[in-house]
Amino acid sequence: MEGVCVNANVNPKTIFTGDNLPIMRGMNSESVDLIYLDPPFNSNANYAAPIGSEAAGAEFKDTWTLHDVDAAWLDLIEAKHPVLNRVIHAAMTNSDKSYLIYMAVRLLEMWRVLKNTGSIYLHCDPTMSHYLKLAMDAVFEKGNFLADITWKRYAAHSLSKSAVDTISDHLLYYAKDHQQVMANKVTSPLDTAELNRRFPHVETETGRRFQHVALEQNSNRSSAGEPRKIGDKTVTSDIGWRWSQSTFDERIDKNPYLIYWTRTGKPRYKIYADEYAGEPVGNIWTDIPYLASGDSERTGYPTQKPVALLDRIIEASSNEGGIVLDPFCGCATTLVAADRLQREWIGIDISAKAADLVVERISDDQGMFENIIARDDIPKRTDIGHIPRYNVAKNKNLLYGEQGGNCNGCGSHFEKQHLEIDHIIAKSVGGTDHIENLQLLCGNCNRIKGDRGQEYLVSKLLVYSKLYQYHHYLKHTLHQDKP
Numbered sequence: 142m143e144g145v146c147v148n149a150n151v152n153p154k155t156i157f158t159g160d161n162l163p164i165m166r167g168m169n170s171e172s173v174d175l176i177y178l179d180p181p182f183n184s185n186a187n188y189a190a191p192i193g194s195e196a197a198g199a200e201f202k203d204t205w206t207l208h209d210v211d212a213a214w215l216d217l218i219e220a221k222h223p224v225l226n227r228v229i230h231a232a233m234t235n236s237d238k239s240y241l242i243y244m245a246v247r248l249l250e251m252w253r254v255l256k257n258t259g260s261i262y263l264h265c266d267p268t269m270s271h272y273l274k275l276a277m278d279a280v281f282e283k284g285n286f287l288a289d290i291t292w293k294r295y296a297a298h299s300l301s302k303s304a305v306d307t308i309s310d311h312l313l314y315y316a317k318d319h320q321q322v323m324a325n326k327v328t329s330p331l332d333t334a335e336l337n338r339r340f341p342h343v344e345t346e347t348g349r350r351f352q353h354v355a356l357e358q359n360s361n362r363s364s365a366g367e368p369r370k371i372g373d374k375t376v377t378s379d380i381g382w383r384w385s386q387s388t389f390d391e392r393i394d395k396n397p398y399l400i401y402w403t404r405t406g407k408p409r410y411k412i413y414a415d416e417y418a419g420e421p422v423g424n425i426w427t428d429i430p431y432l433a434s435g436d437s438e439r440t441g442y443p444t445q446k447p448v449a450l451l452d453r454i455i456e457a458s459s460n461e462g463g464i465v466l467d468p469f470c471g472c473a474t475t476l477v478a479a480d481r482l483q484r485e486w487i488g489i490d491i492s493a494k495a496a497d498l499v500v501e502r503i504s505d506d507q508g509m510f511e512n513i514i515a516r517d518d519i520p521k522r523t524d525i526g527h528i529p530r531y532n533v534a535k536n537k538n539l540l541y542g543e544q545g546g547n548c549n550g551c552g553s554h555f556e557k558q559h560l561e562i563d564h565i566i567a568k569s570v571g572g573t574d575h576i577e578n579l580q581l582l583c584g585n586c587n588r589i590k591g592d593r594g595q596e597y598l599v600s601k602l603l604v605y606s607k608l609y610q611y612h613h614y615l616k617h618t619l620h621q622d623k624p
């Protein structure tokens with residue numbers, strides 16, 4: 142079973158109450174198979190569940206200002222993720238920028254905790270989907286983008302004033318590594334009428350429905366003229382055969398009724414309706430209805446998603462026993478679906494109401510109380526061991542390679558011995574000795590930065606470079622003024 146993950150330091154069936162950033166930072170790297178996240182959409186609204194509903198008391202914020210963003214987040218992105226930094230600065234308003242920073246630091250952690258065979262689905266709507274696509278490209282790399290899935294969540298309103306209604310949500314689907322990703326083809330079953338139309342024949346011996354397909358095929362010309370022995374008949378083809386004699390023997394051995402004979406005595410083979418997996422779905426999902434207000438699945442939790450949506454995602458991108466993480470789990474839809482499909486799960490939500498709802502929904506579902514672990518502490522990573530000293534050659538070599546031998550402040554190139562290890566987020570304000578929080582600076586930049594943030598260093602360097610340019614300009618013009 143793949144789910145018994147040696148990497149994991151969090152027990153399956155755990156629901157955390159708290160901000161997902163520090164909690165994910167406490168999770169081991171490469172320890173989950175699938176991440177689904179349905180974060181706030183930056184919709185400029187504050188959500189609250191109706192009083193009296195199962196979810197009453199749950200509320201969350203979806204408006205953003207720069208005050209919501211801890212400067213340390215930006216420091217880390219500026220120092221370590223220049224492409225992501227550019228994406229954030231492409232945002233058009235401060236509100237969008239704050240939202241993107243808030244998401245970016247969390248996406249970096251999701252990338253880290255995902256296994257190399259894993260996938261992530263970021264659920265969003267057109268408010269921010271295009272910005273989030275860029276942020277995902279920066280974190281997961283563009284080559285690992287697998288699909289932008291459009292989920293039709295409403296029918297268009299005839300009373301709407303707009304010419305075109307927005308009725309879609311979007312799922313940005315990425316692999317951690319597209320060459321290793323685990324994926325099961327998503328199909329949708331046909332209804333009976335359509336199935337009967339496509340499989341029009343009934344096998345008299347068994348009653349199974351089937352269609353029949355040619356066994357002679359042009360593309361195999363090399364076998365033209367060869368005989369094939371099928372049961373007690375021997376036939377030759379002028380065109381060529383789809384199967385070798387041994388394939389015929391093997392398959393007919395398994396199913397003696399496999400061959401269909403036409404009136405002119407040509408063999409064809411049967412494809413059975415009961416073996417048809419369904420129609421491939423593609424990236425436009427119109428067959429999963431949104432939860433109507435009276436739906437029995439509804440808990441009253443704002444923004445609740447249908448279990449069927451999560452069933453499809455979980456079946457497509459995990460196997461039984463795999464670990465599913467939902468870091469914005471709301472009323473536990475993902476966890477309920479994962480539990481039913483025999484996957485392990487970990488949920489996180491900042492609202493304490495979420496933990497209550499997980500227990501309620503899963504025990505309703507199972508008809509008994511399951512071994513759910515509810516926590517509000519921060520897990521301790523067990524995959525980095527004890528870090529005795531940060532100022533070691535190993536770290537310096539790693540960082541030197543990562544930064545291409547350049548100072549992370551002024552950008553100038555230096556020999557290794559002239560660069561110093563700096564804490565991006567100073568230890569005095571909670572920065573750690575982990576490599577993720579270390580960078581190399583030249584002596585000069587390190588002195589300027591001191592215990593302050595990266596932003597301070599960057600702005601100081603900018604002032605110095607302006608002064609330098611001004612100085613240069615003065616020298617130049619004075620020189621020109623000379624007779």
Ligand SMILES: C[S@@+](CC[C@H](N)C(=O)[O-])C[C@H]1O[C@@H](n2cnc3c(N)ncnc32)[C@H](O)[C@@H]1O
Binds near residue numbers: 160495
């Ligand atoms: C759109 S809802 C998720 C709904 C969920 N998919 C469901 O079907 O119920 C977003 C959730 O994110 C939670 N949230 C917002 N910021 C968070 C944070 N920093 N850490 C953890 N959860 C957060 C909110 O409390 C809210 O429940």
Ligand SMILES: [Zn+2]
Binds near residue numbers: 553583585
């Ligand atoms: Zn420097």
